[in-house]
Amino acid sequence: MQIIGAFVDSHVVISNGDKIVHPVFITVCCVMTTKLIYETPLQNGFITQLSMFF
Secondary structure, three states, X not given: OHHHHHHXXXXXXXXXXXXXXXXXXXXXXXXXXXXXXXXXXXXXXXXHHHHOOO
């Protein structure tokens, strides 16, 4: 399955180029940034420590 996916994806990139790659790249970067922003304070207990002051 991985070989088939790589084959299909490479042909999509070659035929469509920036029309697909650029929006997908930006979307993935935004999703990963949002995930890191929301998960990091929860893992470090930042919310719990912050609530002690308020």
